[in-house]
Amino acid sequence: MLVALALVALLVGCTSGTDTNADTDVAGQGYExxxxxxxxxPALDRDDPVEMAGSDFTGAPVDVADWRGDVVVLNTWYAACPPCREEAPDLAALATDYADRGVHLLGINSTDDAGAAQAFERTFAVPYPSIADPDGQAIAALQAKVPVQAVPTTVVLDRQGRVAARILGRADPSILRGLVDDVLAEPAPTP
Known part of the structure; x- marks a missing residue:
């Protein structure tokens, strides 16, 4: 009888451990x-510039048109999103490392209230603003130029404000830096 119970316990332990997606399954967590x-x-295939303006979570105005001539990285996020939390330190480091090279980062958050968003920004020492987008206007402006099918989505705009690259999901820091470096290496637009 003891041997039979031990065998059942062993079999139950093996079957419950065979689902390798149990810890990484995102179903029901509220994000795509x-x-x-x-x-x-390629530069010749890029559409018109992204027009996006709004206010950050302190109420300060933000307009990507103010950064024409520089490279801009846009990132959709919200505080409870696990991949957003994973990539936040990498994005903060990118913003700091590239600030003097003419690269600006801007978050877009359609989900959180100011308290949740600002707590996230403090927790991850985010040095760049995020547009508070409860009505979805900033996402709609971006969606008009490039499909935004997941949160997070990261979009790199060239110096003319046109979409140069997009990453769906968590941005691998080396890939994102490579994309930014590629756009920085492009010839500056002629006035």
């Missing part, structure tokens, strides 16, 4: 997970 896929557009 991206696969980290990347798409880039």
């Amino acid at each position: 997970s991206g696969d980290g896929s990347t798409k880039s557009w």
